[in-house]
Amino acid sequence: MRDERLVLGFLAFHLLVAAPGLALMYALGLVRPRPVALAAAAGPAFVIGLVVVGVPLIALVVLGVTVGTPASLAVLAVLTLGLGLAALRRHQRERQVLAGVGSAAARPPVFELVVERLVLAATAGYLALGSLAFAHVPTMWDDANIWSLKGLALYYHEGLIDGVARNSQLSGVHLDYPILQPLLEASFFRAIGGVDLRLWHVELWVLFAALLWTLAWLLAPLGKRWLWTLVLATLSVSGILITNITLGDADTTMAGLVGCATLSFGIWLERGQRSHALLGALFIAGAANVKNEGLAFGVAIGVALVLVVALGRVRGRWKDLALSAAVVAGGVLPWQLWVLGNEAATRATPSPWQVVDDPGYLLDRSEFLWRGIEQIVLQLTNTAEWGLLVPALLVVATVLLVVRRQRTLVSFYLLAALLASLSVAYTYWVTPFADLGGFESRTGPRIVLGIVFAVGAGLAHLLQLAISATPSDEADSHAVEDPPRAEPRVEARA
């Protein structure tokens, strides 16, 4: 009976979370009402639904509302209904357009088809069988002290109880860390009928697979698929990610969302559809509500976007950017405001405005900055974990810049990765940990995960552009400067 409840609850949980995500994807014109397209959108729908439902739930928790099963289901129902109605209106408006959208893309050559399917099948098999490795994992240190502590408090007491969230005894275990992942954990336990901290690792692995699926779903309609399958396959097999999920940490979830955000905005720069910008904003809001690094990486992506839109060859995108910024702000503010008002939630890393008036402090620690930069480069060029992902992006991007192809887009990916790296370097620079060596060994491999996923997203996208026969920016500047507003065009997916 217990096993049946667990399996049914597990399935119901994913279907329920995916429902508002799917409705939003349809409302944004990103999915067609066809069985294969809907099935292909299942993973991304879960990821998007998680953010769409999770962020309002965080706002409610912050406001002191009891968020148990009834409140969670009510929020989920209201959002699914609202987004479903928006999707229905779009469906009625575009029925004829949708009927006319076909997937008449030419069948790729056999070689490409074989590589694509072989790599995808091997990766999917690896992820599916890999889940067995997480079914009995014990609760490790960070998980017990940070993530599952909050998850269990939210599960048993349905809110931010003072004994955990405002307890100065727990200031050392990062009460400022956002709670999207613990909120998901509490909801997961409610769905499966009780607490099983071991199984939570399986769910983290499922979420990781869904994030990779989301990247694949975003890339699929852009062109040749066999190229990016290898990029996603490289991301999927890293041992650092296995360790991170085994530890119950939140870096993988945050990094996956950062990768999805980077790619969504890259597609928006290339194609000009507002829906991709909104999706990117949603992913940033999600990442920022998983870990504080997600907010830092989100700022890096935002600054990169503003720079390329202001200085690059794209025009008329400010409205989309403003809307995206509003989505991010609305998603991020509830938790950040709560942290500001909580004396026990001290931040380990001082903000730039807290140290900028003390240049002597920064100068004294310039060695930390240099060591941080070296550590970042060391991790990003760790070929045993990431293959040649980062050097490959640098080479492909450099070639595209030299031959003047998609320079705005290339600049965005390079700037986003550079600024994200600088945000990590800043952490090394001002970290209060005196034992920098220990900090490097404990944190070094996982603190760069957001950069790795942003790089992976950029490389996957640029590879498709590099191999396509599109003329250079010089030859056809319209393609870059003023891409057609494609709405209400529906992507030919699946």
Add this chain to the structure above:
Amino acid sequence: MSSPLITLAVLLIGLGAGVLLVASLLRGSSPAVHSWSLAAAIVAVVALGAYWPGKLRGSAQVLDGQRITYAATDERTAREKCLNDMGRPDLVQALAFAREQIPEDAEFAVTTNSPSVACLMINLFPRRPVAVADPARHWTVFDRTAPANVVEDATRQQRLPEAERRYLTHSPSFILVRPEPEAGP
């Protein structure tokens, strides 16, 4: 230049040389601009493809090893791992004692000299932790932190029947204190 930067430079030079080589082979078969970007894409894909199969096999083995290692872990042991990790395996029994004594709907405050208060808390859920203890309403858990008077009182009360004690002692270093209204005479 330091070693990570040298590594990056070497990798970039290697891939760049690959692009030059492939682009020279492609010359004439497509426009120059396309040859260069095609060459970069081919080199990048080959570079990724060369690493991936080995890494896939290695990570699959790691996962399989992990599956075998943890196969026998039950939920309670999983939750108690942090107690052992912080060098306090004695707390496994002590917290089991606390769970027997403190009702599930009770509120409690905990003080400990071990590195993790959180680890004690996750092993006492669903009991509700409080930030500031009110002896009239909350249970108190002392783990090696009981003041001398509490230790004395606890020792004295051990002569009383358990239901009449306010201080419940698992060991001299682990003492529970009932809220006052619940305390015996």
